[in-house]
Amino acid sequence: MYVFILQFVLAAFTMFPQAAAPPPAQSQQPAANQPKPSPARLSGRVLRDDSGLPLAKATIVMFPDGRPQDNLSARTNRSGSFEFPEVSPGRYRLRAHRNGFVAQPYGARGGGPGVVLVVEAGQRLEKIEFRLLPAGVITGNVRDEDNEPVEGVEVRALRARFSAGGQLETVTARTARTDDLGNYRLPGLAPGAYYVQTAGMSQVVSVAPQNAVAYTPAFYPGSSTQEEAQRVQVTSGVESRGVDLAITSGPSLTITGIVLDPDSGSSPRSYSAGITRSGGTSLIGLSRGENSFRMTGLAPGTYTLVASAYEQSKMTRTGYRTVRLVDSDVHVVLDLGRSAELAGELRASDGQPLPMASLYLRLVPNTPEASPFVAPVEEKGVFRISNVPEGRYWIRLQGRESELYLKEARCAGDDYTSEQITLAAAQVVDNCTIVVSRDVGDVSGTVTHDTKPVSGQVVVLIPVEKERRRNPRHTSAGQTDPAGLYQIRGVLPGDYFVFALPPSDDAIYYDLDFHERNRERATRLTVKPSERHVLNLTSLRPQ
Numbered sequence: 168m169y170v171f172i173l174q175f176v177l178a179a180f181t182m183f184p185q186a187a188a189p190p191p192a193q194s195q196q197p198a199a200n201q202p203k204p205s206p207a208r209l210s211g212r213v214l215r216d217d218s219g220l221p222l223a224k225a226t227i228v229m230f231p232d233g234r235p236q237d238n239l240s241a242r243t244n245r246s247g248s249f250e251f252p253e254v255s256p257g258r259y260r261l262r263a264h265r266n267g268f269v270a271q272p273y274g275a276r277g278g279g280p281g282v283v284l285v286v287e288a289g290q291r292l293e294k295i296e297f298r299l300l301p302a303g304v305i306t307g308n309v310r311d312e313d314n315e316p317v318e319g320v321e322v323r324a325l326r327a328r329f330s331a332g333g334q335l336e337t338v339t340a341r342t343a344r345t346d347d348l349g350n351y352r353l354p355g356l357a358p359g360a361y362y363v364q365t366a367g368m369s370q371v372v373s374v375a376p377q378n379a380v381a382y383t384p385a386f387y388p389g390s391s392t393q394e395e396a397q398r399v400q401v402t403s404g405v406e407s408r409g410v411d412l413a414i415t416s417g418p419s420l421t422i423t424g425i426v427l428d429p430d431s432g433s434s435p436r437s438y439s440a441g442i443t444r445s446g447g448t449s450l451i452g453l454s455r456g457e458n459s460f461r462m463t464g465l466a467p468g469t470y471t472l473v474a475s476a477y478e479q480s481k482m483t484r485t486g487y488r489t490v491r492l493v494d495s496d497v498h499v500v501l502d503l504g505r506s507a508e509l510a511g512e513l514r515a516s517d518g519q520p521l522p523m524a525s526l527y528l529r530l531v532p533n534t535p536e537a538s539p540f541v542a543p544v545e546e547k548g549v550f551r552i553s554n555v556p557e558g559r560y561w562i563r564l565q566g567r568e569s570e571l572y573l574k575e576a577r578c579a580g581d582d583y584t585s586e587q588i589t590l591a592a593a594q595v596v597d598n599c600t601i602v603v604s605r606d607v608g609d610v611s612g613t614v615t616h617d618t619k620p621v622s623g624q625v626v627v628l629i630p631v632e633k634e635r636r637r638n639p640r641h642t643s644a645g646q647t648d649p650a651g652l653y654q655i656r657g658v659l660p661g662d663y664f665v666f667a668l669p670p671s672d673d674a675i676y677y678d679l680d681f682h683e684r685n686r687e688r689a690t691r692l693t694v695k696p697s698e699r700h701v702l703n704l705t706s707l708r709p710q
Contacts, residue, residue, distance in 0.1 A: 204255065204256050204288040204289075205288045205289040206252075206253040206254055206255060206288075206289075207253075207254045207255075207256060207286045207287065207288065207289060207290040207291065207292065208250070208251065208252055208253070208254065208290075208291050208292070208293075209229075209250070209251040209254055209286070209292045209293075209295060210248065210249065210250040210251070210292070210293050210295065211227075211248070211249060211292075211293070211294060211295030211296050211297070212243070212246070212247040212248045212249065212295075212296055212297075213225040213227070213243050213247045213249065213263050213265075213296075213297045213298075213299060214247055214296065214297070214298050214299070215268075215298070215299060215301070216298035216299055216300045216301075216403075217300070217301060217403070217404065219298075220247075221243075221245070221246050221247025221248075222243060222247050222265060222268070222299060223243055223244060223245045223246075223247060224242065224243065224265060225242070225243045225247070225249075225263050225264065225265040225268075225297070225299065226240055226241070226242055226243075226263065226264055226265065227240065227241050227242075227243070227249050227261060227262070227263045227297070228240045228261070228262050228263075228264075229251060229254070229259045229260075229261050230259060230260045230261070230262070231257055231258070231259055232257065232258035232259060232260060232283055232569065234525055239251060239254070254286055255286075256286055256287055256288045256290075257286055258283050258284070258285055258286070258569070259283065259284045259286060260272060260273065260281060260283055260284070261273035261281075261284060261295070261297075262281075263297040263299060264299075265299060266355075267301065267302055267354070267355075268299040268300060268301055268302055268355075269299060269300045269301075269302045269355070269356075269357040269358075269403075270299075270355075271297055271298070271299055271300075273295065273297065274622075274623075274646050274647070274648045274649070275623060275646055275670070281646055282645060282646055282647075282648050282653065282654070283569075283654070283656070296649065300357070300358065300403045300404075301403050301404030302354060302355045302356055302357065302403070302404070303356040303357070303358060303401035303402055303403055303404065303405055303406070303407065304352065304353065304354045304355075304356065304401075304405075304406040304407065305324055305352075305353040305356065305361065305363060305399055305401065305406075305407045305410050306350070306351065306352045306353070306406060306407070306408050306409075306410065307322075307350070307351060307363070307387075307408070307409060307410035307411045307412065308345075308348070308349045308350050308351070308411045308412075309322065309345050309349045309351065309365055309411070309412050309413075309414060310349055310411070310412075310413055310414075311382075311413070311414060311415070311416050312413070312414075312415050312416065315349075316345070316347070316348050316349025316350075317345060317349050317382065317414065318345055318346060318347045318348075318349065319344055319345060320344065320345045320349075320351075320365050320366070320382060320414065321342055321343070321344055321365065321366040322342065322343050322344070322345065322351045322353065322363065322364070322365055322366070322412070323339050323341070323342050323363070323364050323365075323366060324339070324340045324341045324342075324353045324356060324361045324362075324363055325337045325338065325339055325340065325361060325362040325363070325364055325393075326338050326340050326359065326360075326361055326362075326672065326673075327362065327393075327673060328672065328673045328674045329673060329674045329675060329676075329677035329678050330639065330674070330677055331639035331640075331642045331644070331677050332636070332637055332638060332639035332642070332677070333636060333637060333677060333678060333679035335678075337362070337393065340353075340356060340357075340361065341353045341354065341355055341356060342366075356401045357401070358401055358402055358403045359400075359401055359672035360398040360399065360400050360401070360672060361398060361399050361401055362386055362387070362393060362396050362398055362399075363386065363387040363399055363410050363412065364384060364385065364386050364387070364393075364396075365382065365384055365385050365412050365414050366384055380416040380417065380418065380419055381416070381417060381418070381419035381420065381464060381465060381466035381467075382414045382415065382416050382417075382466060383414060383415050383416075383417065383466055383467070384414075384466070385412055385413065385414050385415075386412075387399065387410055387411075387412050388411075388412070389412065389413050417466070417467075419463060419464045419465060419466070420463075420465045420466070420467065420492045420494075420495070420496055420497075421461065421462065421463045421465065421496040421497075422461075422462045422465065422470070422472070422490060422492070422496070422497050422498075422499060423459070423460065423461045423462075423496065423497075423498045423499075424440070424459070424460055424472075424498055424499040424500060424501055425458050425459050425460070425500055425501070426438045426440055426458040426459075426460070426474045426476070426486075426501050426503065427458075427486075427500050427501065427502045427503065427504075428458070428476050428484065428503045428504075429502070429503070429504045430484065430503070430504065436476050436477060436478055436483075437476075437477045438457070438458050438474060438475065438476055438477070439474065439475050439477070440460040440462075440472065440473070440474040440501060441462075441472070441473055441474075442462065442470050442471065442472060442473070443471050443472075443473040443487075443538070460474075465492055466492075467492050467493055467494065468491075468492060469489065469490070469491045469492075470489070470490050470491075470492065471487060471488075471489050471490075471537070471556070472487065472488045472489070472490055472499065472501055473485060473486070473487050473501075474486050474487075474501035474503060475503075475554075476503055484503040484504070484506075484554070485503065485506050485553075485554035486501050486502050486503040486504065486505045486506050487501075487505065487506060487556035487557075488500075488501055488502075488505075504593055505557075505592040505593050506553070506554045506555055506556060506592070506593070507555045507556070507557060507590040507591065507592065507593065507594045507595065507596070508551060508552065508553045508554075508555065508594075508595045508596070508597065509528075509530060509551075509552045509555065509560075509562075509578070509588070509590065509596050509597075509599060510549070510550060510551040510552070510595075510596070510597040510598075510599065511549070511550065511578065511596075511597065511598060511599030511600055511601060512547075512548045512549050512550070512599075512600060512601070513526070513528070513544050513548045513549075513550060513600075513601040513602075513603060514548055514600070514601075514602060514603075515602075515603055515604070515605065516574050516575075516602050516603065516604040516605075516606075517604075517605065521548070521603070523543075523544045523545060523546050523547075523548060524546075525566045525567055526543070526544040526564070526565075526566045526567060526571075527541050527542065527543050527544060527564075527565040527566050528541070528542055528544060528550045528552060528562070528563070528564065528565070528601065529541050529562075529563040529564070529565045530552055530555060530560040530561070530562065530563075530590075531560060531561040531563050532558055532559070532560055533558060533559040533560065533561075533587060534558075537558075539563075540552050540554070540555050540560075541565065550601075551597075555590060556592075557590055557591050557592040557594075558589075558590060559587040559588070559589050559590075560587060560588055560589075560590065561587055561638075562576045562578075562583050562584075562588060562599075562601070563639075563640070564601070564603060564640070568640070568657045569607070569656035569657040570605060570607060570656070570657060571603045571604070571605055571607070571657075572603065572604055572607060572640055572657065572659050573601060573602075573603055573640065574602045574603060574604040575600075575601070575602040576599065576600075576601050576602075577599065577600050578596050578598060578599040578600075579596065579598055585634065585637075585638060604696075605697075606660060606696035606697045607656070607657045607658055607659060607660075607697070608658040608659070608660060608694040608695070608696070608697065608698045608699065608700065609654070609655070609656050609658065609698075609699040609700070610626075610628065610643075610654075610655045610658055610665075610692070610694065610699075610700045610702055611652070611653060611654040611655070611699075611700070611701055611702070612652070612653065612700075612701050612702040612703045612704060613647075613650075613651050613652055613653075613703045613704075614626065614647045614651050614653060614667040614703075614704045614705070614706055615651060615703070615704075615705055615706070616705065616706040619651075620647075620650055620651025620652075621647060621651050621706050622647050622648060622649045622650070622651055623646060623647060623669075623670065624646065624647045624651075624653075624667050624668065624669060624670075624706050625644060625645075625646055625667070625668050625669070625670050625671075625676065626644065626645050626646065626647065626653045626655065626665070626666070626667050626704065627642065627643070627644040627665070627666050627668070627676045627677075628642065628643040628644070628655065628658060628663040628664075628665050628692070628694075629642055629663060629664045629665075629666070629676070629681070629682050629689075630642065630661055630662070630663060630664075631661075631662040631663065631664060631682075631691075632661075632662070633679060635661060636679055637679070640659065641659055641661065642677065643655050643657065643658045643659075644676075646670075647667075658694050659694070660694055660695055660696045660698075661693075661694060662691070662692075662693050662694075663691070663692045663693070663694065664682045664686060664689035664690070664691065664692075665689060665690040665691070665692050665702065665704065666685065666688075666689055666690075666704075666707060667704035667705065667706050667707060668706065668707055668708075669706065669708070685707070688707055690702065690704060
């Protein structure tokens with residue numbers, strides 16, 4: 168058996184909060200007799216937000232809207248200037264980052280989603296500006312019950328924030344490991360409040376080290392639960408020292424097992440087994456022909472195990488199993504025939520042809536720590552999401568959110584547009600019909616304070632009906648640019664409370680009850696199908 172660790176990064180940037188990266192979209196080739204649009208030219212500069220001085224060696228990345236994998240990048244010179252000399256027409260999101268500073272989406276000040284930049288053929292955009300905040304740092308020390316430093320413990324800086332749909336999520340902003348003196352350093356943090364947690368020393372290894380121990384996860388300053396934890400306030404450019412944690416050791420536990428492949432066939436296969444989490448998957452690769460595994464150094468807790476089969480380096484089958492460790496080792500069988508599938512077809516509500524490029528179907532698990540499952544919609548509108556663990560899932564559309572939305576989802580005659588679908592182990596649901604609509608609206612305008620335009624304000628459209636608020640796609644948000652202007656495309660028809668607010672660390676405006684505390688100050692808006700609105704707003708302080 169040989170061992171290796173694979174970490175799959177599920178989201179490169181917080182501004183693209185996807186838990187699994189979709190495959191690259193196929194490029195659209197222009198017709199032979201159609202002239203190619205003239206490229207645009209973009210240029211600008213990056214400055215320090217605290218002093219206004221130019222910032223060299225900053226990287227700017229341009230992401231085509233809906234196709235973040237097809238990005239362009241540039242670097243600033245000594246005067247803080249950058250340039251993209253040839254840019255294809257389209258809609259882009261921009262992001263600037265540099266060591267020691269907080270990464271920033273274009274048009275975002277103090278947090279928020281940023282704005283989309285519309286680039287036209289032959290256009291020259293020369294005053295694009297970013298102002299980067301010096302990042303904060305959290306440092307501290309981790310010691311065991313005997314006050315001895317512990318090396319190799321993972322420490323995380325966590326931010327608790329609401330997401331569209333009203334769910335309170337804990338997002339990992341930064342991770343680090345302790346050195347031989349038990350010290351850790353968490354750099355690159357945006358201003359705000361953070362939970363600091365040790366993740367223990369749970370490793371996925373094939374052979375247990377001598378006298379192996381595992382450490383129970385703990386929150387600063389020493390609690391076992393987030394509810395009892397104390398948050399650490401981070402200030403721009405300041406190091407928050409002395410955030411020390413005490414952890415408790417105990418005997419490490421082991422999971423052993425075999426991978427059962429009922430469809431092994433005659434061709435040779437290799438297998439992997441491991442633990443899957445929302446932030447990635449740790450795998451043990453098993454030598455060809457072997458199907459047994461051993462995972463040691465584990466603390467008590469609940470783990471989701473995953474196993475896969477490979478033929479000629481291509482994954483063919485996957486299975487899952489949930490295991491709870493209490494005070495003893497566990498032996499399990501990981502059956503590759505136990506995963507579910509969801510398949511069907513997608514069509515437009517108006518019956519007209521719909522280009523399927525950059526469209527994906529997602530199954531979003533009921534539990535926030537689990538990862539979504541994503542599959543592309545093929546050119547003829549068919550899709551198949553395979554290797555899904557049993558559980559409850561929301562059916563969601565991903566891609567081209569500025570022009571489309573999921574209007575109806577039916578499987579086996581049942582409506583799952585606003586309800587979760589339950590998938591059993593080894594179940595195949597292959598008769599789903601997904602209907603999407605193009606009749607989205609557009610809301611734009613200016614946000615002011617004391618009659619002056621305000622940049623960096625979050626504009627959020629919250630559905631009046633609470634059931635609609637539970638679906639993330641029904642809530643829309645944007646942010647004002649340096650001139651105080653905003654534009655939100657892809658707004659679903661319906662009735663809304665509209666707020667313009669300063670960005671907040673916890674995105675409190677996504678709380679399902681936010682409008683109840685602030686409804687007297689909200690602006691009411693009804694968006695009809697394909698309707699465009701110009702709505703000027705005054706910035707508010709949330710309550």
